[in-house]
Amino acid sequence: MNGAPLQRGVDRDKLKAMLRQKRRMRYFLSFCASCGLCAESCFYYRKHGDPRSTPAYKAVNTLGVMFSRKRTLSRDDLEGMKVLLWGKCVLCRRCYCPFGIDISGMISWARSICRAQGIYEDYRKSSRGL
């Protein structure tokens, strides 16, 4: 068959089911005071100084968005999160939040959700990273 390849959508039932498994993460994310204290514990932020590399930014704009837009999130939205989930985080788990928010656990779960949708970083093709 000719033409552009079919764009697969989002398996919304699977997305919602996975978010339900860790619904307490949404609760903890709501505690984030955007104080920025976790930034200094992330070597990626310290190296690049990009505000989009702070642990809180990465969690809020991936898992946080999955929670708040689970009914409308598109496959392109999830694809767009790859740069934060894989390109700007190595899951070293060093990020520290004085309020006890498990940022790296959230990033890890957001990766799992993406992988369950068939979305992941292909390191063979990607030049992203450190």
Ligand code: SF4
């Ligand atoms: S995750 Fe914690 S340390 Fe980081 S901005 Fe939010 S409240 Fe502050």
Ligand code: SF4
């Ligand atoms: S787990 Fe990710 S966000 Fe946390 S310190 Fe490591 S690179 Fe930064």
